[in-house]
Amino acid sequence: MTDTTTVPDLVTSIAVLRARLDAARADGRAVALVPTMGSLHDGHLALVDRARELADVVVVSIFVNPLQFGPNEDFEQYPRTLDDDRAALAGHGVDVVFAPSVDEMYPSGASATTVTAGAVGGLFEGRSRPGHFDGVLTVVAKLLGIAQPHHVLFGQKDAQQVFLVQRMVRDLDIRTRVEVVETVRDDDGLALSSRNVFLDERNREAARALPRALEAAQSAADLGIDAVVAAAQSVLSGATGVELDYFAVVEPSTFEPVPDEHHGPARALIAARLGDTRLIDTELLTLG
Ligand code: PAF
Numbered sequence: 001m002t003d004t005t006t007v008p009d010l011v012t013s014i015a016v017l018r019a020r021l022d023a024a025r026a027d028g029r030a031v032a033l034v035p036t037m038g039s040l041h042d043g044h045l046a047l048v049d050r051a052r053e054l055a056d057v058v059v060v061s062i063f064v065n066p067l068q069f070g071p072n073e074d075f076e077q078y079p080r081t082l083d084d085d086r087a088a089l090a091g092h093g094v095d096v097v098f099a100p101s102v103d104e105m106y107p108s109g110a111s112a113t114t115v116t117a118g119a120v121g122g123l124f125e126g127r128s129r130p131g132h133f134d135g136v137l138t139v140v141a142k143l144l145g146i147a148q149p150h151h152v153l154f155g156q157k158d159a160q161q162v163f164l165v166q167r168m169v170r171d172l173d174i175r176t177r178v179e180v181v182e183t184v185r186d187d188d189g190l191a192l193s194s195r196n197v198f199l200d201e202r203n204r205e206a207a208r209a210l211p212r213a214l215e216a217a218q219s220a221a222d223l224g225i226d227a228v229v230a231a232a233q234s235v236l237s238g239a240t241g242v243e244l245d246y247f248a249v250v251e252p253s254t255f256e257p258v259p260d261e262h263h264g265p266a267r268a269l270i271a272a273r274l275g276d277t278r279l280i281d282t283e284l285l286t287l288g
Contacts, residue, residue, distance in 0.1 A: 007086045008060070008094040014105075014146050017098050021057065021147055029056035033149035033176075035140060038062040038099075039079040039194035040088050043184040047153040050181050052093040054151045060089060061098040061143055063105060067114070068135030079194060098147070105142060114138045115172075117164050120255045124269055125160050125280065128245055136161055137168050144174050152176050157183040157191050159267055159282040163255045183282070185211065191281045203274035206241035210270050213239075213247065214283040217268045222288035225249055225258055228268065236272075245271040245278070249285065263287050 011017045021031055032055035034047045044060075051058045062085055069075035086097050106112055117126065117133035126133050144152060154162050166178050184192045189211035190204075199207055213232040220231035232247050248269045249258050258266050266287050271280045 007090045008097045024057045031057045031149045032151040033147045034060045037064045040085045041192045043192040048092045058094045059096045065139040153179045198277040209239035209242045210281045221285040243273040
């Protein structure tokens with residue numbers, strides 16, 4: 001029986017984590033992995049709580065993965081709050097926090113084998129952040145190889161990441177079940193993100209345009225794709241301090257932009273810069 005009040009154990013070595021999880025699996029216990037880069041918020045805790053429902057042993061990995069940051073991105077500035085993160089996990093039934101060093105994860109350095117995300121990896125987030133999804137898939141593949149979890153959990157907010165991880169798991173025949181958990185939002189609708197801490201008051205206010213644009217898109221969905229785009233654009237064009245990167249509507253099963261005549265499920269995606277902070281959000285629509 002897992003103690004739900006104490007701070008989870010910290011493991012930094014791949015070998016130690018493997019030994020512990022091998023023993024759990026040998027006892028017939030199901031393992032769930034929640035991959036994170038730390039700076040945990042309620043969105044992460046929703047993943048952890050779902051993991052607890054699915055499995056007997058819950059591992060949260062905390063690793064700021066250098067491979068998924070571009071040379072001009074915020075790898076150095078990315079918040080690193082391991083002690084606070086472990087404290088936040090107390091009471092959520094997490095057995096282990098796995099927080100390896102960069103050397104532990106990438107002992108071969110730049111010559112290491114990597115996973116490529118393919119054409120979809122170059123769209124949307126991948127266009128703005130070249131190589132980002134190769135880095136994400138590489139670290140996720142490694143974490144899955146290390147933990148061999150029965151379940152791995154991701155938040156829906158990172159919709160393109162979810163799509164690519166699901167496809168990688170299928171394409172590479174990785175034995176795990178991907179569970180996707182809905183986005184957790186603040187009272188004003190802003191999706192929780194570790195990067196929200198970088199928003200000053202003005203940018204925080206401006207950032208509300210992202211969920212508002214998605215709400216407008218949702219309200220117009222019955223009228224079809226042109227109405228959806230117009231509704232989102234009317235919110236975004238009136239929003240000051242929002243530098244839109246993209247608003248797009250994709251076919252959920254391919255992640256390709258929907259054709260004009262598309263009806264049925266579609267995923268709206270938005271990315272924008274608020275000052276120095278780049279945020280993304282998403283909503284599932286049903287186009288009429
Ligand atoms: O979503 C994230 O926090 C990261 O991309 C992930 C999945 C932990 C890989 O580093």
